[in-house]
Amino acid sequence: MANSATTTAAVPSTAERILDAAEDLFAEKGYSATSLGDVADRVGIRSPSLYNHFKNKEALYEAVLERLLADFSAPLAELNGGPVTNERVFSWLETIVRQHHANPNLARLLQHAALSGGPHTNELIDRLFRPMFQSDARIDGDSITLFRDTGLQPWAVMAFNNLVMSYVTMAPMYRDLLGQDPFSEEALENQLNLIKMLLLAVFEYKGSSPSAT
Amino acid sequence: MANSATTTAAVPSTAERILDAAEDLFAEKGYSATSLGDVADRVGIRSPSLYNHFKNKEALYEAVLERLLADFSAPLAELNGGPVTNERVFSWLETIVRQHHANPNLARLLQHAALSGGPHTNELIDRLFRPMFQSDARIDGDSITLFRDTGLQPWAVMAFNNLVMSYVTMAPMYRDLLGQDPFSEEALENQLNLIKMLLLAVFEYKGSSPSAT
DNA sequence: AGGGGCAATGTGAATAATCGCGCCTCTTAA
DNA sequence: TTAAGAGGCGCGATTATTCACATTGCCCCT
Numbered sequence: 464m465a466n467s468a469t470t471t472a473a474v475p476s477t478a479e480r481i482l483d484a485a486e487d488l489f490a491e492k493g494y495s496a497t498s499l500g501d502v503a504d505r506v507g508i509r510s511p512s513l514y515n516h517f518k519n520k521e522a523l524y525e526a527v528l529e530r531l532l533a534d535f536s537a538p539l540a541e542l543n544g545g546p547v548t549n550e551r552v553f554s555w556l557e558t559i560v561r562q563h564h565a566n567p568n569l570a571r572l573l574q575h576a577a578l579s580g581g582p583h584t585n586e587l588i589d590r591l592f593r594p595m596f597q598s599d600a601r602i603d604g605d606s607i608t609l610f611r612d613t614g615l616q617p618w619a620v621m622a623f624n625n626l627v628m629s630y631v632t633m634a635p636m637y638r639d640l641l642g643q644d645p646f647s648e649e650a651l652e653n654q655l656n657l658i659k660m661l662l663l664a665v666f667e668y669k670g671s672s673p674s675a676t
Numbered sequence: 677m678a679n680s681a682t683t684t685a686a687v688p689s690t691a692e693r694i695l696d697a698a699e700d701l702f703a704e705k706g707y708s709a710t711s712l713g714d715v716a717d718r719v720g721i722r723s724p725s726l727y728n729h730f731k732n733k734e735a736l737y738e739a740v741l742e743r744l745l746a747d748f749s750a751p752l753a754e755l756n757g758g759p760v761t762n763e764r765v766f767s768w769l770e771t772i773v774r775q776h777h778a779n780p781n782l783a784r785l786l787q788h789a790a791l792s793g794g795p796h797t798n799e800l801i802d803r804l805f806r807p808m809f810q811s812d813a814r815i816d817g818d819s820i821t822l823f824r825d826t827g828l829q830p831w832a833v834m835a836f837n838n839l840v841m842s843y844v845t846m847a848p849m850y851r852d853l854l855g856q857d858p859f860s861e862e863a864l865e866n867q868l869n870l871i872k873m874l875l876l877a878v879f880e881y882k883g884s885s886p887s888a889t
Numbered sequence: 890a891g892g893g894g895c896a897a898t899g900t901g902a903a904t905a906a907t908c909g910c911g912c913c914t915c916t917t918a919a
Numbered sequence: 920t921t922a923a924g925a926g927g928c929g930c931g932a933t934t935a936t937t938c939a940c941a942t943t944g945c946c947c948c949t
Contacts, residue, residue: 477924492792496709498908511911512925520909571791577849578784579705585852592853617854618870625842626835633838636790639798640805641830657831664877690898711934721899724937728898733935 478516480506486527490571494524494581521582528583531569532590535562539594549666556623556658563631564651570631595620623662630654691729693719699740703784707737707794734795741796744782745803748775752807762879769836769871776844777864783844808833836875843867 484505488497499520503510517523538558542551563570573591576584596617630637634645643650688696697718701710712733716723730736751771755764776783786804789797809830843850847858856863 490791493706493709496706496792499910500908508924509926510909511927514910515924573849574787574791574845577846578703578787579709580848588849588852592849596853618866621846621850621853622839622843622870622874625846626838629838629842629845630835632787632842633790633834635793636786636801636805637834639801640809640834653831657835661835661874661878664880665874667877712936713934722901723935724901725899727936 477506477508481513481516481523482527482530485523486531486568486572489524489527490568490575493575493579495579499523524581525583528572528587531566531572532587534566535559535569536590538562539591543594553659553662556627556662557655559624560627560655560658561651563627564646564654567631567634567646570628573628574632592621592624619665623658626658626661690719690721694726694729694736695740695743698736699744699781699785702737702740703781703788706788706792708792712736737794738796741785741800744779744785745800747779748772748782749803751775752804756807766872766875769840769875770868772837773840773868773871774864776840777859777867780844780847780859783841786841787845805834805837832878836871839871839874 481502485497485502488501488505491497499510499513502523503513513523517526538555542555545551573587575581576587630645637643637645645654694715698710698715701714701718704710712723712726715736716726726736730739751768755768758764786800788794789800843858850856850858
């Protein structure tokens with residue numbers, strides 16, 4: 464079977480190993496603070512060799528983003544593919560929680576982009592979040608009386624998104640603070656239960672909005 | 677001569693102007709990505725002059741942290757000064773929301789520290805969050821049945837904290853996404869209402885936990 | 890009153906390290 | 920043989936930091 468067709472799929476190619484290393488480093492330090500030397504070191508090559516695979520630093524960053532976006536856009540597209548019911552919101556939230564838990568790098572990268580900018584930040588926003596508010600993907604129906612009349616809907620959606628993402632971006636702090644690995648299986652279940660309960664509480668909340676100022 | 681030195685009531689000293697500039701830049705770009713040249717440029721002096729006021733870059737960063745912590749530790753200390761009732765939790769949350777709204781730099785700095793580390797990160801955690809879980813500052817009483825038996829209490833507290841902080845760290849993204857200034861007065865009221873309603877929903881939620889069934 | 894120190898605060902120049910990046914050569918496998 | 924990939928080398932820019940100076944205002948001694 465040593466055919467000379469293509470041997471790229473079986474063993475991770477150098478380009479893929481560069482992408483892996485760059486993704487981790489960009490997520491940790493942000494775009495500008497990440498040096499190509501660091502990336503090359505982690506791959507085990509010299510930094511000039513990176514230019515055999517990517518045009519320059521920005522192209523590498525772009526490739527990292529592209530790969531991440533391909534994975535993370537799917538659940539939202541699927542949610543937008545049908546009516547937004549409570550169960551579908553539940554399952555959407557559970558999916559993205561598990562996704563961010565399995566790979567925290569997109570959330571971290573996004574947080575860096577929100578704080579410091581960097582290349583392709585606008586594209587990042589457009590492809591990850593804009594579809595939430597442009598299509599019919601608004602939480603509607605008879606179940607949510609909480610946000611209907613106060614104009615909080617987009618903010619509420621973003622709040623739940625923040626809940627998921629900040630869990631990941633703050634994870635190193637939690638490790639120290641609570642003495643538990645935030646990416647363990649039990650921590651994932653904890654996080655899922657907490658978010659589910661919050662969402663349930665919101666769904667079932669029938670009280671009046673706090674008009675007191 | 678082209679100096680816009682309209683000296684108001686209190687003339688900020690050079691050291692204070694350096695602190696102001698450094699705080700903004702550290703919050704935006706993080707510790708390592710902020711250059712002393714940038715800081716000096718914003719103050720209007722040359723970078724070697726910074727060394728007349730601070731020993732080195734790390735000492736400057738430390739001074740920035742110290743000034744921020746002095747402001748932001750007060751509400752938590754006050755909450756810990758008495759029994760943790762619902763109303764006191766409400767008012768604590770409102771206070772920190774308003775504080776982060778008035779000065780978003782601590783949240784941004786903290787997010788950078790959580791992502792990339794940097795000097796004094798552990799001290800930052802200790803002084804801002806550790807007191808929440810070391811003293812009696814746990815949400816107790818008969819009102820919160822939601823988290824009592826599932827061991828989620830610390831995670832729930834941090835979740836609300838994240839809600840507040842990620843609003844700030846994600847603000848630039850919101851500006852683009854929702855077409856509204858996240859730091860306007862109305863946006864502040866929105867954010868306050870949303871968090872209050874979430875907290876209320878949690879307080880009044882009487883359903884069974886999903887894992888208990 | 891006058892001037893000699895002196896600390897505080899600014900500056901430009903210089904240094905060593907690191908950065909992104911491109912040119913060129915060598916190795917290796919089909 | 921050939922071409923892709925890895926590495927050596929170095930350029931130019933930027934970094935934090937130090938140093939030698941210039942300038943200012945203030946205290947003290949005569």
